[in-house]
Amino acid sequence: MSTLPTPAIALPEIADMAADDRHAALTYLNDAWVEAVREGLEEDCLVQAALFTALRSLVATYGETASAEYMARVAERVAAGEYTVAGLTH
Known part of the structure; x- marks a missing residue:
C-alpha cells in the first residue's frame, strides 16, 4: 500500500481550460x-455548410x-428559444 499522498484533481482548472x-x-x-459574409457568401449557405461539417464530425x-439523441435535445432547445437572439423571433 502506498503512503504517498493522492494529489488533488484540479477540476475547476480542467473546466476552465x-x-x-x-x-x-x-x-x-x-x-x-x-469574413465569409464580407466576401459575399450567403449566410444560408454558411449555415448549411457549418451544420453539415459539424454533424459529420x-x-x-x-x-x-x-449523435441523433444529441440533435433531438438540440431541437428541443431550439424550439424552447434557447438559441433565439433577443428581438429576432420568426
Whole structure:
C-alpha cells in the first residue's frame, strides 16, 4: 500500500481550460463566418455548410445513435428559444 499522498484533481482548472477551448473555437468560427459574409457568401449557405461539417464530425466521433439523441435535445432547445437572439423571433 502506498503512503504517498493522492494529489488533488484540479477540476475547476480542467473546466476552465475546456471553457477557454470552447471560447477560442467559437472565436475562430465567428471570425471565419464574418469574413465569409464580407466576401459575399450567403449566410444560408454558411449555415448549411457549418451544420453539415459539424454533424459529420459529431457522427464520426460519437456514432449515429448518440449523435441523433444529441440533435433531438438540440431541437428541443431550439424550439424552447434557447438559441433565439433577443428581438429576432420568426
